[in-house]
Amino acid sequence: MTEKIELQTVNEIIPENINFETILNINTKSVNELTHGFHKYPGKFIPQIPNWAINKYLKKTKKATVLDPFCGSGTTLVESNVLGYNAIGIDIDPLSVLISQVKTTKINIDKLNEIIDWLKKNLLDTKINSVFLPKINTLNHWFNTDAIHKLGKIRFIINEIPKVFPDNQDIHNLIITCFSSIIRRVSNADNQSQKTYVSHTLNKNPEEVYSLFFSQLNYYKQSINDFNVIVDSAKSKVLNNSSSESLNNLILNQDIDLAITSPPYIKAIDYVYNQMAELFWIGDLFGIETQEKQNSFKQNYIGNKQINKAEYSKFTPQKFKTEIEILDINLKTIIETDKKNGLKHAYVTWKYFAEMDKHFKEMSNILKKDASYIMVVGDSAVSGVNIYTATILCKIAEKYSFKLANKWGYKIKNRYMRFDRKGRGGIINIDWVLEFKKVSE
Numbered sequence: 001m002t003e004k005i006e007l008q009t010v011n012e013i014i015p016e017n018i019n020f021e022t023i024l025n026i027n028t029k030s031v032n033e034l035t036h037g038f039h040k041y042p043g044k045f046i047p048q049i050p051n052w053a054i055n056k057y058l059k060k061t062k063k064a065t066v067l068d069p070f071c072g073s074g075t076t077l078v079e080s081n082v083l084g085y086n087a088i089g090i091d092i093d094p095l096s097v098l099i100s101q102v103k104t105t106k107i108n109i110d111k112l113n114e115i116i117d118w119l120k121k122n123l124l125d126t127k128i129n130s131v132f133l134p135k136i137n138t139l140n141h142w143f144n145t146d147a148i149h150k151l152g153k154i155r156f157i158i159n160e161i162p163k164v165f166p167d168n169q170d171i172h173n174l175i176i177t178c179f180s181s182i183i184r185r186v187s188n189a190d191n192q193s194q195k196t197y198v199s200h201t202l203n204k205n206p207e208e209v210y211s212l213f214f215s216q217l218n219y220y221k222q223s224i225n226d227f228n229v230i231v232d233s234a235k236s237k238v239l240n241n242s243s244s245e246s247l248n249n250l251i252l253n254q255d256i257d258l259a260i261t262s263p264p265y266i267k268a269i270d271y272v273y274n275q276m277a278e279l280f281w282i283g284d285l286f287g288i289e290t291q292e293k294q295n296s297f298k299q300n301y302i303g304n305k306q307i308n309k310a311e312y313s314k315f316t317p318q319k320f321k322t323e324i325e326i327l328d329i330n331l332k333t334i335i336e337t338d339k340k341n342g343l344k345h346a347y348v349t350w351k352y353f354a355e356m357d358k359h360f361k362e363m364s365n366i367l368k369k370d371a372s373y374i375m376v377v378g379d380s381a382v383s384g385v386n387i388y389t390a391t392i393l394c395k396i397a398e399k400y401s402f403k404l405a406n407k408w409g410y411k412i413k414n415r416y417m418r419f420d421r422k423g424r425g426g427i428i429n430i431d432w433v434l435e436f437k438k439v440s441e
C-alpha cells in the first residue's frame, strides 16, 4: 500500500502547525546570517528549524533555557540567543565545542581590531622566521610548501596572543576558529566533499593563505558585530562531554524548558575524519593532532562505524534482541543480505540504537513534565537495508515518557547542511522532525 504524502512549499518561514507526515519544501536563502556561516561543519541543520521550534514552544515563556545535547556547530544556540533565550549546548567533538562557543560569544570589536592589526604586523615581519609545524609525516600530501609555511607562521603568531594580550581568550578562540576555517580551502584536499581526501581527477588550485585568512577575519568581525548588536543579554554555555558523562551530571539540576537537536546518524558521518586537515593544525589544542590519536578518540562518537572485530564478533540478533520488533527484523536482514560486512553493520546499528536508548533515558531525567523535545533525524540505509530510524527512535522515546505530538519532514537541499543519503538504499532525501512532549515525571 502506498501512502499519500502531502507536499507543501514554504518560503523562509516554517508554519507553526504542520499536518502529520507532511513533507515541506523549504525555500530559504538565509542560512548564513549572523554567525551561522562560521566554519564548515558536517550535518548542520538550517537555522529555520530551531527558530521555528523556539517560536512555537517558548512563545509564552519569558525566561527559558534551551538545550541542544548534540549541538554540533551551535545552530540551536545561536538562534536561542538571537530570540532572547539562554542556551546550553553539549557535544563530544572538541572542534564543535570551540565553534559553538565562538558563534555565541560577544566580542569587544575595538580589542579585536587591535589584535588583528598586531597579527598583520607580525605576519609581514620578515625577521620572524619561526613556524608551527604539525607532527605528521604526510603534510606534503595535504598542503603545498607555500601553504605549509604561511599556515605555520599564522599559527605560531596566534600562539603568542595570550602572552601579548592576556585575558582575551574569547578573541583568541575566534581567531583560531577563523584560522581553522580556511584550512580546507588552502589545502590540496577537495573542497566539495565532506570527507578529507586529495582527488586525483579534479585538479585543485589551493587559495593563497594570507589573503584568505584576512578576508575571513574581516567576515568574522562583521558577523560577530551583527551578533553583538542583535543579542541582548542571552548567553550560551557549551559543554564538552568527551568522557561520556551522564547528562544529569553535566546539566546539574538546571531547568530546561525546551530541547532541540539533530543526533548523529547511523554509520553516516565520521566527524573526526572529515575534519582531519583542520585537526592537523589545531588538534594539539585538544590532544588529537595525529591520525592515531584521532582514530582512538572517535570510538566514543554515537553512530561511529570504526569498531573492531573483537567487539562485534559476538553479536547475534537472538542474543541482542531489542524490545522493538522492526529493529530486530532489520538487524537479522542486514546479516542475511550482506555476507561480507553484515555482522559488523548489524552491530553498529544495534549499538546506535542502544546509545540513543540511553540518551532518551537521560533526557527524560532532565526535562520537566510537559517540556518538548524536538529531534531532527533522517532514515538510513545499512548494507542496502532501509532502517526507519525516525520510527524506531519514536518507539524508544515512548519507553521514557516521550509522547510523539507530531512528525513532519523536509527535503534536504544542501549536502553541507545535511548529509546526502540519496542512492544509498533508495531512502528519500528527507529529514524528519519529531515533536515529542514529556508526559510524566
Ligand SMILES: C[S@@+](CC[C@H](N)C(=O)[O-])C[C@H]1O[C@@H](n2cnc3c(N)ncnc32)[C@H](O)[C@@H]1O
Binding pocket: 041, 042, 043, 044, 045, 046, 069, 070, 071, 072, 073, 074, 075, 076, 090, 091, 092, 093, 096, 241, 244, 261, 262, 263, 264, 265, 271, 300, 301, 302, 303
Ligand atoms: C548532526 S550533528 C549536529 C549538527 C548541529 N545540529 C548543527 O547544526 O551544527 C550531530 C553531533 O553529535 C555529536 N556527537 C556524536 N556522538 C556524541 C556523543 N556521544 N555525545 C555528544 N555528542 C555526540 C557529533 O560530534 C555531532 O556534532
